[in-house]
Amino acid sequence: SGTGNCYDNAAVETFFKTIKAELLWQRSWRTxxxxxxxxxxxINGFYNPRRRHSALGWKSPLAFKAKAA
Structure with missing residues (x-):
């Protein structure tokens, strides 16, 4: 995609919004x-393996993989 394409960062922006809403705004840390x-x-314990994704028919990657096997 080229300069000024509004869809360049759509996936990353969606991820950042999700992590902020589901983790960062929920608590604070000492360090x-x-x-x-x-x-x-x-990211590695919930978002990637267990969180349901719309692209997978609202199944988690683990459930999607199990159904495909």
Whole structure:
């Protein structure tokens, strides 16, 4: 895509909105390291494997993979 294309960052912007609403605005952390650990755990422990995604028919990646196998 080219310069000025309004859809360039749509996926990333959606992800940032989701992580803010589901994790960051829900609590505060004492240190930056605590926040980094929480964000890492959210992405790798919930968002990627278990969160339901519209592109998968509102199934989690784990459920989608199990059904396909």
């Amino acid at each position: 930056r390291r605590d926040a980094e650990i929480s964000i890492f755990e959210y």
